[in-house]
Amino acid sequence: MRQIPNIITLTNLLLGCIAFVEVIQGRPVNAAMIIGLCSIMDYLDGAAARLLKAWSPLGQQLDSLADLVSFGVVPAAIIYQYLQNSVQSLNHGVAQIVLPGVAFFITVFSALRLAKFNLETRQEDDFKGLPTPANALLIASVPFTLAFTSPDHPVHQALTVFTGSIAWLLGFTALVSWLMVSNIRMFSLKVKSFSWQQNKFRYVFLGGCLLLLVILGISALPFFLIFYLLLSLVYHKSIKKN
DSSP: TTTTTHHHHHHHHHHHHHHHHHHHOOOHHHHHHHHHHHHHHHHHHHHHHHHHHHOOOOHHHHHHHHIIIIIIIIHHHHHHHHHHHHHHGGHHHHHHHHHGGGGGHHHHHOOOHHHHHHHOOSSSSEESSSSHHHHHHHHHHHHHHHSSSSSTTTHHHHHHHHHHHHHHHHEEEHHHHHHHHHHOOOEEEOOOOHHHHHHHHHHHHHHHHHHHHHHHHGGGGGHHHHHHHHHHHHHHHHHHOO
């Protein structure tokens, strides 16, 4: 029974490896859906460890190693593929080789983020920096939304511009890499009670996501994570003020 959380964690790792294969074989939509499954596994292993009182140093290390693959390597590979397609318009051979590799700074900073998280003892109720699963879900929402929205939809068109622009992709990579190791406090979605005072940011986030889903449908997915980032900035300011 005490190994159940570790089994869930290793399932996350296995799924992450499969998702990476899907990316390199040109099926980013499949990889995006698997990242969603990995995020569920990542939530369940922690919930199982708390329920079974089976927390262990081994489980903590396995969790970070699995997250590095599922939420560090796979999303970076998705951005790598977009960059590789974008640089084909360049005539400079070195740029065509070097620029796509910049995407794996996401992996590098994910590793740094996870290592810092393991050493930090004050991230039970919130996080310092952008969590790697949130970053992975943001990136995964791009191919998923492109696949399931009409080409004439404004969100589809905006994402098409984003995935075809070297500047936008490099800028995005730099931004999320910095966010993961920043000192910005970002609220956790773990609910320990149902009181408004303790969960107001969580309730506002869930209500906002529901509203976005009603208005935009499946194209709301990228905005969920953008909304999370913006709301976390408000949360960070409120923490500093208090």
